[in-house]
Amino acid sequence: DPYTVGALLGDGYLTGNHTYIIVGDHKLPILEKIVRNNSDTIKGYKENKSPKYRYDFLLKDPYMGKMGKTITLARNKDLKLPLCVCQNTQAKKIPDDIFQASISQRYQLLQGLFDTDGYIQIRGNRNNTANVSLTSVNLDLVKQVQKLLWSLGYGAIIKSTDRRGKHHKSSKYVYKSIEYKIEVIGDLASIQKLFSLPYHLGKLKEAHER
Numbered sequence: 001d002p003y004t005v006g007a008l009l010g011d012g013y014l015t016g017n018h019t020y021i022i023v024g025d026h027k028l029p030i031l032e033k034i035v036r037n038n039s040d041t042i043k044g045y046k047e048n049k050s051p052k053y054r055y056d057f058l059l060k061d062p063y064m065g066k067m068g069k070t071i072t073l074a075r076n077k078d079l080k081l082p083l084c085v086c087q088n089t090q091a092k093k094i095p096d097d098i099f100q101a102s103i104s105q106r107y108q109l110l111q112g113l114f115d116t117d118g119y120i121q122i123r124g125n126r127n128n129t130a131n132v133s134l135t136s137v138n139l140d141l142v143k144q145v146q147k148l149l150w151s152l153g154y155g156a157i158i159k160s161t162d163r164r165g166k167h168h169k170s171s172k173y174v175y176k177s178i179e180y181k182i183e184v185i186g187d188l189a190s191i192q193k194l195f196s197l198p199y200h201l202g203k204l205k206e207a208h209e210r
Contacts, residue, residue: 004037020048043059
């Protein structure tokens, strides 16, 4: 499912014993959509509070694992995730076949990505335009997103910020990687197609009605 692939490219953790995703409360509709799109395999999701906002997916039909333990949580293979997606953050990639997929499927993957990791900034003018961005430490992935946006007629540019050695404002975390941001500027109608999450669509609708 392209949407599931996009969402897990954004906020999924796919290198452990099973698949999980970390999202805030306002993004729970993302999980509901993943469950609907994979209803033949998973029946729901449950919160696992370590780490905070972590959610696991529940298998519709649990099965016996190699060690004789019943498997109840979905794994990458249960969601039919391509190997290139099931990597750490810096190695994840969009499957090559999506670039030859239908327009609808390309939009679905982008919606998964932007629903999880996208940021919207409404531009203060009368042209009803918005600036959408997505940030990652994975330059190859960002370039793939740019290529996919180009294939749908969007203009998209990539910027980089070197924060290595700098401290996070509200924690002791020290940045270790260069951050890459892809920016898309367009009219509200075209930007709306990049999202399916009610939270984001509500912001765009509110801007349109001003």
